[in-house]
Amino acid sequence: MTSILQVQNLSKNYGEFTAVKGITFDIKQGEIFSLLGPNGAGKTTTISMLSTLYAPTSGDAIVDGHSVTKDPMGVRNVIGVVPQDLALYEDLTARENLIFWGQMYGLSGQPLKNRVDEVLGQIGLMDKAKDRVKTYSGGMKRRVNIGVGLLHKPKVLFMDEPTVGIDPQSRRAILDTVKDLNKQGMTVLYTTHYMEEAEELSNRVGIIDHGDLIAIGTQKELTQQVGETETLILHISENDDPAALATAFKGIKEVLEANVINHEISVITPSAKDVLASVVSKANERGIKIHSIDIREPNLEAVFLHLTGRALRD
Amino acid sequence: MLKTFLIGIKDLRLAFRDRAALTFMLAAPFVLTLGLGLVTGRFSGNANTGITNIPVIIVNLDDEQLGDALANVFTTEELAELVEPTFSEDAEAARLLVDEDQTAAAIIIPAGFTQSVIPSQDSFAAGNVELQQNIQIEVYANPSRPTSAGIIKSIVDEFMSRVEEGRVSGQTSILQMILTGRITPQQAEQAGLEMGERLQNSPDTDALAITLNSTTADGEAAQFDILAYLAPGMALMFLMYTVSYGGRSILAEKTQGTLPRLLVTPTNSTQILGGKVFGIFLTGAAQMLILIGATTLFFQLKWGDGIGVVVLVLAAVFGATGWGMLITALARTPAQVGSIGTAIMLIFGIMGGSFISLDQLPPFVQTIAKITPNAWALDGFTTLGLGGTLTDLSAPITALLSMGMILFLASVLLFGKKNLVQK
Numbered sequence: 001m002t003s004i005l006q007v008q009n010l011s012k013n014y015g016e017f018t019a020v021k022g023i024t025f026d027i028k029q030g031e032i033f034s035l036l037g038p039n040g041a042g043k044t045t046t047i048s049m050l051s052t053l054y055a056p057t058s059g060d061a062i063v064d065g066h067s068v069t070k071d072p073m074g075v076r077n078v079i080g081v082v083p084q085d086l087a088l089y090e091d092l093t094a095r096e097n098l099i100f101w102g103q104m105y106g107l108s109g110q111p112l113k114n115r116v117d118e119v120l121g122q123i124g125l126m127d128k129a130k131d132r133v134k135t136y137s138g139g140m141k142r143r144v145n146i147g148v149g150l151l152h153k154p155k156v157l158f159m160d161e162p163t164v165g166i167d168p169q170s171r172r173a174i175l176d177t178v179k180d181l182n183k184q185g186m187t188v189l190y191t192t193h194y195m196e197e198a199e200e201l202s203n204r205v206g207i208i209d210h211g212d213l214i215a216i217g218t219q220k221e222l223t224q225q226v227g228e229t230e231t232l233i234l235h236i237s238e239n240d241d242p243a244a245l246a247t248a249f250k251g252i253k254e255v256l257e258a259n260v261i262n263h264e265i266s267v268i269t270p271s272a273k274d275v276l277a278s279v280v281s282k283a284n285e286r287g288i289k290i291h292s293i294d295i296r297e298p299n300l301e302a303v304f305l306h307l308t309g310r311a312l313r314d
Numbered sequence: 315m316l317k318t319f320l321i322g323i324k325d326l327r328l329a330f331r332d333r334a335a336l337t338f339m340l341a342a343p344f345v346l347t348l349g350l351g352l353v354t355g356r357f358s359g360n361a362n363t364g365i366t367n368i369p370v371i372i373v374n375l376d377d378e379q380l381g382d383a384l385a386n387v388f389t390t391e392e393l394a395e396l397v398e399p400t401f402s403e404d405a406e407a408a409r410l411l412v413d414e415d416q417t418a419a420a421i422i423i424p425a426g427f428t429q430s431v432i433p434s435q436d437s438f439a440a441g442n443v444e445l446q447q448n449i450q451i452e453v454y455a456n457p458s459r460p461t462s463a464g465i466i467k468s469i470v471d472e473f474m475s476r477v478e479e480g481r482v483s484g485q486t487s488i489l490q491m492i493l494t495g496r497i498t499p500q501q502a503e504q505a506g507l508e509m510g511e512r513l514q515n516s517p518d519t520d521a522l523a524i525t526l527n528s529t530t531a532d533g534e535a536a537q538f539d540i541l542a543y544l545a546p547g548m549a550l551m552f553l554m555y556t557v558s559y560g561g562r563s564i565l566a567e568k569t570q571g572t573l574p575r576l577l578v579t580p581t582n583s584t585q586i587l588g589g590k591v592f593g594i595f596l597t598g599a600a601q602m603l604i605l606i607g608a609t610t611l612f613f614q615l616k617w618g619d620g621i622g623v624v625v626l627v628l629a630a631v632f633g634a635t636g637w638g639m640l641i642t643a644l645a646r647t648p649a650q651v652g653s654i655g656t657a658i659m660l661i662f663g664i665m666g667g668s669f670i671s672l673d674q675l676p677p678f679v680q681t682i683a684k685i686t687p688n689a690w691a692l693d694g695f696t697t698l699g700l701g702g703t704l705t706d707l708s709a710p711i712t713a714l715l716s717m718g719m720i721l722f723l724a725s726v727l728l729f730g731k732k733n734l735v736q737k
Contacts, residue, residue, distance in 0.1 A: 051578045052577075052578060053574055053577055053578050073580055073582070075579045076578055076579060077580050079578070080574065083571055083574065083575060085571045086571065087570065087571035087572045087574065088572070089324070089328060089572060091328050091331040091332065092324075092327070092328070092331075096327075100320070100324050100574075101579070103317070103320050104317060104320075104576060104579040104580075104581050105579055105580065106580060132331075148575070262458040296343045
């Protein structure tokens with residue numbers, strides 16, 4: 001597969017603060033690529049530079065042959081953008097919004113009308129098309145927000161955390177829409193801090209943290225970095241000292257790593273059942289009560305934890 | 315260009331779907347005009363006359379041609395319903411009547427007024443036709459009756475402008491006759507008097523240097539309707555609200571995310587900013603034209619020459635839009651635009667004559683008022699209300715267009731410095 005987007009050493013500084021630190025990656029035509037990272041990792045800044053909203057401090061990105069620094073208008077013609085926050089005119093109806101944004105992408109006349117009808121069908125709002133957006137639920141607004149990004153049939157769709165703050169049903173609908181679009185051949189760059197979404201949607205995932213792209217690959221490639229390990233998550237009382245207990249866990253032979261996340265301790269081990277008794281014993285020795293224990297198979301969360309020592313939700 | 319137009323149309327549509335904005339743009343000026351019309355008695359009498367029987371006292375100490383001509387203006391048939399003149403020879407007593415609120419204004423024509431305007435034989439003989447002393451008519455206005463006093467003053471102003479016009483043309487003619495040897499300097503005074511008599515006896519009244527412009531284009535008698543002053547005053551004040559509302563939408567689009575979204579479509583920032591400005595202009599023009607239509611329909615208000623009204627509205631909206639853009643360029647948030655815009659609306663409304671005729675304000679305020687679109691546009695609407703046409707509006711229209719251009723340039727420079735979207 002050929003690359004439709006190549007990111008080369010892209011950086012963005014705000015004064016002394018560096019939001020994105022010289023990241024490099026590429027996205028193949030027809031794939032869903034997820035940028036996974038916690039809030040403030042640099043996902044939105046990256047998408048803002050790729051969509052030509054912000055000029056990079058250094059580096060460049062080529063989208064379908066157009067440079068974001070040298071030919072931003074060329075880039076804008078081939079991309080669709082679904083911003084994290086709703087960007088709609090709430091006093092216009094869904095149809096009026098779609099018509100206006102379609103006009104901004106150069107559509108007009110009957111082709112515009114036909115395309116608006118198609119998109120309304122695609123986002124499932126044909127019967128509500130004449131209602132003003134301000135009367136919609138959060139999920140419906142999100143769907144219109146996505147519809148705007150699809151109007152001109154972009155080659156690459158940038159979706160910046162499109163499921164933040166919506167109900168599970170709408171979230172499900174959005175994820176299904178993304179998969180449908182991809183089946184139709186659309187390349188998607190999807191940012192999220194939900195591991196499950198990245199796992200469900202992506203052909204490949206880039207893990208970003210503090211502006212650095214710290215890992216990239218398929219889900220299988222990434223979890224192999226953690227190795228054949230399991231993770232124990234122990235929930236303890238707020239009054240107890242998790243750091244001292246984590247240090248004690250590191251003394252257990254089969255424990256590879258023990259980290260504190262708020263009042264949870266994550267223990268990475270080749271075999272959870274082999275260390276379970278020792279872990280409980282160490283806690284009892286210190287009079288610390290364990291409220292619950294979860295055992296997790298290797299996943300992107302574990303990869304992130306392994307690479308950063310922190311949980312994605314931190 | 316097309317995208318600029320489409321953005322403007324979208325903003326017009328949004329403005330007219332915002333109930334709060336509509337209240338300020340249309341309902342408030344309409345209701346205030348109605349209220350002021352009721353207070354001034356516009357609706358209690360003959361619906362076409364508005365204010366009637368304005369009491370005015372005339373003290374003619376000149377007792378010569380021009381003094382008599384001015385006094386006679388107030389006794390003409392055209393003004394019979396509008397004013398109720400009485401005559402006195404005591405200036406102090408006349409002022410006292412004004413102070414006691416028994417009359418709207420006193421017109422005091424000083425002794426020697428005619429002599430100060432028409433040069434003497436000696437002046438022509440010396441080749442110096444400039445006035446030796448400047449004797450002015452005094453209009454002692456009643457501050458508690460600003461509108462009535464304003465009307466009296468506008469009648470006197472009109473008379474004086476005609477006097478000045480006649481004086482200059484008369485002097486020029488006499489001087490030409492002296493220079494070409496047709497008369498001697500000693501014959502100048504007599505020639506001037508004969509010219510004046512011939513003009514007064516001429517059937518073509520338009521040729522008279524001293525007449526009150528009291529006819530409309532179609533020749534019907536014109537009576538100044540107080541609503542022709544109040545309605546544009548209110549409309550112009552709330553026009554300032556509309557332009558600041560439009561300006562606020564530029565910053566609101568930034569916070570709502572629609573501006574960044576526009577910037578990632580194949581639309582450049584000049585088209586976007588141009589579209590926003592066009593939207594403000596369209597909304598302001600629509601507001602003014604709706605108010606003009608509504609007051610014409612419901613109050614039978616005659617705004618005057620149609621072409622003049624349309625051109626003046628467009629010029630006024632252009633000037634006001636410049637202010638809206640400047641406020642937006644200076645503010646950081648939509649709320650700041652709202653606060654500054656409301657303050658400017660009220661200040662410009664007061665300074666620009668929306669509540670009190672500018673003539674009633676101190677001279678320095680009248681000077682400062684020249685920065686407001688209200689003052690210039692109101693001047694134009696008053697001219698139209700008194701029977702003027704587009705050709706009489708060159709000063710306000712030029713001022714409003716210049717104001718708009720200067721403010722646009724300043725706004726563009728400020729926008730360029732602060733960048734609408736952080737890059």
